[in-house]
Amino acid sequence: MVTDPTLKEVYSLVLTQWPLVAGAYALLWAGLVVYVGFALKRLNGLGKQVEVLEAALARRSGEAG
Amino acid sequence: MASSSMRQFRAMLRKDIVMELRTKEMLMSMGLYSLLTMVVYFVALSQAGAGFDPRDIAAGLLWLAFIFTSMLGLNRSLVHEKDQGCLEALLLSPVDRPVIFFAKAIGNLIFLLVVEALTIPVFAFLFLQGRAIDPATVALIPLVLVAGSVGIAGVGTLLATMSVNTTGKDFVLAMLFIPLMYPLLLGAVTATAAAIIGGPEGVSLFWTGMAWVVGYDVIMLLASYGLYEFIVGA
């Protein structure tokens, strides 16, 4: 427990900035991680589609040839 | 070569003006639109109270009216060209692309200046009656008006040529036009406000604002002139 009025004042000033700084960092990281996460997920889905399609294409050209 | 370009330019400009004189459509719509803006201003300022001095924000209000009116006009002038197939016909004919740009831009500039010249007395009559205004500095306003309108017409013609070919026409024009116009508007409002308030400080601030507007005009008009060819051909 802080009893010294000066220190109390100092700490209260310090602490009011905390949520904002933490919020800014949280937003920054969340933004980056979510964006990269979604990009990776989409990339994965597309990769699977490409595999299926190109396998189908190869099969067909194999049948034809 | 140069003289043939000049002839093409004059022909195109004459076409725009003759058409306008016949239908008076653009001047009518722009003029009435700016008059309606004045009514909205009156409503917006009706609760401002007795201590309020309209001179403080007169420059901002004027340029606000000009910017919205000009968007209406720019959109109209190019929608006409497109609907009647004029632009395509021009592209098929052996006309230099820069000539098309200058003819359209100067046509728009003329209409815009006419509307501005009509709006300012109306604005002064409605909002600035009985307010002390320094006639020496107010005489400078036409300078910034012309410089600002040159930028609006030049960049606006390029952007309107793009926006008429989009699905969201006027919205797209506003979205492209207003952020791009920010430096010009800020300089023009600074200069106009300085001229209205007057005094020796006003004069120096006027020239600072004016320098910004002219600088913007030079840079952005060169860019628009260089890029118009790609837009109109796309």
Add this chain to the structure above:
Amino acid sequence: MKSHTTRAFIALAIGGVLTLAAFLGAFFWAGVPDFGFVRTAERTDSVRYQGPFDQEIDEARYLANFAGYDVEVTAGGETVRGDLVEADETHVTIETADGEVTVSAAEFETGRVRGSSYGRPDWGQKIFYFHVPVAEISFIVFGFAAFYSIRFIMTRRREYDTKARVSMEVTLMFVMLTMATGILWTKAAWGVWWDWEPRLTTYFIMTLLVVAYFVLRNSVEDEERRAMYAAVFSILGFIDAPISFFITRLIPSNHPVIERGGLEPPMLISFIIAQIGMIALGYAIYQLRMGEMLLKDRIESAKTQLER
């Protein structure tokens, strides 16, 4: 394409490690600069005492952070002195010997804050290590978008349009992050969420330009025309953004700037690591999106071949 994803993962790993290192450096190695004032009547040795302070305030809202301080406000020709109760854009309330006095911000002429100055750690400054690199990257990537747009206009090759568009997407991402961190910092440091201050205003204009680019793209149907319009607009936007930045030099800015040689080594090193890490992350995102675009192209071509 495989190479894009590989490059993206390498960049992602480098960027992740560097930004994490920068984060640790920023919070556990670099010092916290002193900033601000504390109102106390008595001197104590428990905090770093720096001496008395006496500061002029020229707008009522700047008093917002000084609740409880000894203030003197001149408004409407009268001077009021006492402890500040609260202050914002509209009013200032002061507790005097005769009770509370409220002054409207419109009448506010000058103010003074008095107290003792202590080394108050400025935690808000910690934003600097990431806010500034992210903002820088947004400019750099915007530059790349304009560069690819010029290349597109010169060559008319579709790949440059894709590159410009993906660069623009990365710009949008970083602009949003800069805005978000900036707004929170503004609240922490200035006591308001937003201020029409030159740097903020011009950055907001740049945000609008980037958004407008995508509005334009989405409203043109023809593919070649869309590419050309977008290229022209991104060049115009990139010319306009610096003009916006310089024009507001007419007005003095509140936004902090780094003074030459003003950073201690731990701070400077953390900052530089954060910058490199952010560049790597930006590059990773760019490569990820490019890989996605190329995969989409392959799917399209495979589909058209299958339909034949």
